[in-house]
Amino acid sequence: MATDYTWKLLAAPPHKAGRPFIYAALVLMLLGLVAAHWLFWLGLALLLFCLFFFRDPERVPPLMADVVVAPADGLVCRVDEAAPPAELGLGDAVVPRVAIFLSVLNVHVTRMPADGVVSRIAYRPGRFLNASLDKASDENERNAVALRLGDGRAMAVVQIAGLVARRIVCDVREAELVRAGDRFGIIRFGSRVDVYLPPGTVPRVRLGQSMVGGETVLAMLVPAEAR
Secondary structure (H helix, E strand, O other): OHHHHHHHHHOOOEOHHHHHHHHHHHHHHHHHHHOOHHHHHHHHHHHHHHHHHOEOOOOOOOOOOOEEEOOOOEEEEEEEEEOOOHHHOOOOOOEEEEEEEEOOOOOOEEEOOOOEEEEEEEEEOOEOOOOOOOOHHHHEOEEEEEEEOOOOOEEEEEEEEOOOOOOEEEOOOOOOEEOOOOEEEEEOOOEEEEEEOOOOOOOOOOOOOEEOOOOOEEEEOOOOOOO
């Protein structure tokens, strides 16, 4: 089972954001065939790295209603409370937050954590600190997405650039209807993704836990009337 899963993960096709890098690697390889052999080997190394880094495997979200799933692969580096990014206009009250750190070895495709409608998208330039640091949430370049859930509550998912990340890609638009596990972007070369849950939601993960984007359950969205 583990062997089959690992092979499927390594053999997954690349995300479209990796195409420019893959084409550049192929050009280097062609130049190497007619100019210098070291260019061929450099291009081959770049090609293999890009195919690995930009891999985009299929994921199967849980068949449960009102579920919050991990927005990315990686390790949980924060389970705490914090106010959502100010640029989303969700208020300054603290809410439950789960932060996931992605190393360069993780799949970097980001996925929607829950069913809902994209109510706002806000990009903010910033620094490129180590994404595992707590202050990276406030100081690093980021792209924040607010979701309006079916019952009217709001939550947010934030793509945060890391120490070597220099490009955040977001493929969704405001007013778009999304489902838990849907792809919505990618962060190139090391990063972090934060999820801000509705007030009263209890995270079901802990520090250091390994996440599988689009599949691992972060929390259950208990309806307000039930709470």
